[in-house]
Amino acid sequence: MQDGNDVIDQAVLGPAADKASGSREKGLNRVLEILEFLHVTQRAIGIGDLAKGVNAPRSTTYTLVRSLVDAGLLEMEGDGNRVYFGKKLYLYGMDYVRGNDLLRRGRQEVDNLSRETGETSELCMLQSGRYTIVHSSPGTRPFRISSATGLQIPLPWTASGRLLLAGLERAAIQDMVSESDLLLPDGRRLQLDDFIADIATAKTTGYCITSGLVDAYTKCLAAPVFAAAGKVEATMCLVVPIDTTADKTDELLTLLRQRAARLSIAG
Amino acid sequence: MQDGNDVIDQAVLGPAADKASGSREKGLNRVLEILEFLHVTQRAIGIGDLAKGVNAPRSTTYTLVRSLVDAGLLEMEGDGNRVYFGKKLYLYGMDYVRGNDLLRRGRQEVDNLSRETGETSELCMLQSGRYTIVHSSPGTRPFRISSATGLQIPLPWTASGRLLLAGLERAAIQDMVSESDLLLPDGRRLQLDDFIADIATAKTTGYCITSGLVDAYTKCLAAPVFAAAGKVEATMCLVVPIDTTADKTDELLTLLRQRAARLSIAG
DNA sequence: TCAATTTGTCTCTTACAAAAGACACATGTA
DNA sequence: TACATGTGTCTTTTGTAAGAGACAAATTGA
Numbered sequence: 107m108q109d110g111n112d113v114i115d116q117a118v119l120g121p122a123a124d125k126a127s128g129s130r131e132k133g134l135n136r137v138l139e140i141l142e143f144l145h146v147t148q149r150a151i152g153i154g155d156l157a158k159g160v161n162a163p164r165s166t167t168y169t170l171v172r173s174l175v176d177a178g179l180l181e182m183e184g185d186g187n188r189v190y191f192g193k194k195l196y197l198y199g200m201d202y203v204r205g206n207d208l209l210r211r212g213r214q215e216v217d218n219l220s221r222e223t224g225e226t227s228e229l230c231m232l233q234s235g236r237y238t239i240v241h242s243s244p245g246t247r248p249f250r251i252s253s254a255t256g257l258q259i260p261l262p263w264t265a266s267g268r269l270l271l272a273g274l275e276r277a278a279i280q281d282m283v284s285e286s287d288l289l290l291p292d293g294r295r296l297q298l299d300d301f302i303a304d305i306a307t308a309k310t311t312g313y314c315i316t317s318g319l320v321d322a323y324t325k326c327l328a329a330p331v332f333a334a335a336g337k338v339e340a341t342m343c344l345v346v347p348i349d350t351t352a353d354k355t356d357e358l359l360t361l362l363r364q365r366a367a368r369l370s371i372a373g
Numbered sequence: 374m375q376d377g378n379d380v381i382d383q384a385v386l387g388p389a390a391d392k393a394s395g396s397r398e399k400g401l402n403r404v405l406e407i408l409e410f411l412h413v414t415q416r417a418i419g420i421g422d423l424a425k426g427v428n429a430p431r432s433t434t435y436t437l438v439r440s441l442v443d444a445g446l447l448e449m450e451g452d453g454n455r456v457y458f459g460k461k462l463y464l465y466g467m468d469y470v471r472g473n474d475l476l477r478r479g480r481q482e483v484d485n486l487s488r489e490t491g492e493t494s495e496l497c498m499l500q501s502g503r504y505t506i507v508h509s510s511p512g513t514r515p516f517r518i519s520s521a522t523g524l525q526i527p528l529p530w531t532a533s534g535r536l537l538l539a540g541l542e543r544a545a546i547q548d549m550v551s552e553s554d555l556l557l558p559d560g561r562r563l564q565l566d567d568f569i570a571d572i573a574t575a576k577t578t579g580y581c582i583t584s585g586l587v588d589a590y591t592k593c594l595a596a597p598v599f600a601a602a603g604k605v606e607a608t609m610c611l612v613v614p615i616d617t618t619a620d621k622t623d624e625l626l627t628l629l630r631q632r633a634a635r636l637s638i639a640g
Numbered sequence: 641t642c643a644a645t646t647t648g649t650c651t652c653t654t655a656c657a658a659a660a661g662a663c664a665c666a667t668g669t670a
Numbered sequence: 671t672a673c674a675t676g677t678g679t680c681t682t683t684t685g686t687a688a689g690a691g692a693c694a695a696a697t698t699g700a
């Protein structure tokens with residue numbers, strides 16, 4: 107543990123982690139934490155470090171990892187010391203895609219949209235109360251707008267976040283947003299009331315544009331994808347340079363809204 | 374439980390399941406069985422049926438499913454009664470793809486190959502000792518050659534199986550193949566020695582062709598993909614009509630072997 | 641070369657999760 | 671109306687899995 111890994115250790119796992127700290131923990135929960143930890147580190151990791159990372163006893167971690175490797179959910183990496191996700195998880199993931207029309211078609215639409223426009227395009231959803239980039243297609247610009255699939259970003263930082271929360275009660279919104287979520291990357295602090303007002307606006311206009319929220323160089327156009335009953339199930343969005351002309355932006359927005367509508371459940 | 378679900382119930386989960394039957398079972402193992410069960414049923418299922426399916430107490434199943442749903446590994450289906458795989462599993466699966474060069478490039482090559490040839494093409498690997506179709510691309514023929522991703526087929530039924538076992542000891546091969554695996558779909562019984570001879574042949578020739586093994590209308594061309602150290606890590610294969618001419622078959626085989634070689638680790 | 645760490649495997653104890661089963665409430669059907 | 675079947679949530683009991691700790695072997699590096 108010579109490098110700076112220890113920094114991420116605690117912060118990463120939601121508030122669920124380390125509750126009573128030191129108390130005995132259900133094996134399944136440990137496993138869920140292990141998976142989540144691997145998801146955020148995004149690379150193979152030694153079992154010892156893993157134990158530290160999820161704050162679990164070494165002996166326990168060894169037995170759990172062995173079970174998971176035997177089951178194929180995890181795999182030992184080349185040198186036989188470190189572990190990462192395994193083929194089984196990939197197969198289960200593909201099962202999910204197959205069973206989920208919206209995701210399957212959404213991936214397709216996003217890929218098309220980014221190919222046609224040349225801009226980065228994303229499909230976003232709420233994932234256990236958090237904003238998640240479910241699929242993204244990079245676009246053709248020379249400078250790469252980074253956006254890893256599965257990345258979780260505070261809802262108030264994004265245009266999609268405003269659409270995904272449309273139709274929720276004030277209380278529900280408040281529950282989903284922590285104080286630190288309202289602190290933007292550039293240091294400004296967003297007022298909860300302003301955020302809720304944004305959400306209401308987005309709901310009525312049927313789209314949302316944010317400029318320079320996540321970073322200073324991009325703006326984000328987002329349009330809602332409706333499930334049955336008019337609930338916002340997902341959003342499609344385009345990430346474009348912040349200096350994109352108003353005309354061009356309008357053009358892209360129209361296209362985006364059209365495609366998002368096509369994804370929505372008819373009726 | 375009006376339909377014939379009960380038939381699959383026991384047979385599906387490996388020998389690991391129901392060992393002592395009735396004995397107390399580790400929660401994690403129950404979860405692994407649940408995931409595997411959902412994988413083979415390939416659709417959402419009620420919690421009661423799920424409990425029967427994995428042969429677990431109803432109360433236990435309820436609590437485990439709740440944990441998994443909270444964690445996002447499973448999701449409640451529309452009506453709020455049945456469960457299936459959740460977004461989290463999809464995200465973890467994508468993580469696996471990202472961290473796995475071979476799979477990422479292999480999917481690409483398979484898609485290309487089936488587009489260029491018009492034939493069904495697949496990427497296959499060993500998954501905890503079993504043959505698994507990791508990715509498949511359907512081809513353009515009017516009659517659809519079915520081959521679901523994640524499908525597990527006995528090794529002796531396939532051309533890929535013969536390549537994947539190349540270089541293994543006789544004992545190791547014997548361990549991986551059960552008696553029932555040697556019974557082909559058409560009723561014929563394969564001799565273990567013949568199978569092992571096939572494997573040796575495949576190893577030296579560097580490809581394998583089987584005709585009418587899985588079904589009477591197709592033949593399967595397979596070529597090995599090597600990891601470092603000359604180990605067969607995967608295979609690419611083409612599924613073509615059994616009456617494909619020898620010339621055409623040769624042509625396809627050459628192309629297939631070329632692409633598989635390209636996938637292999639250099640050196 | 642010899643400490644200092646880390647790794648993987650063990651054993652033993654007890655805190656607690658899995659299981660059994662009872663309950664209230666829906667359905668469907670004779 | 672009664673009867674069977676399925677669902678979701680409780681309790682209580684007890685078998686055992688999680689955890690602490692010790693160990694040898696491998697790795698580091700001073």
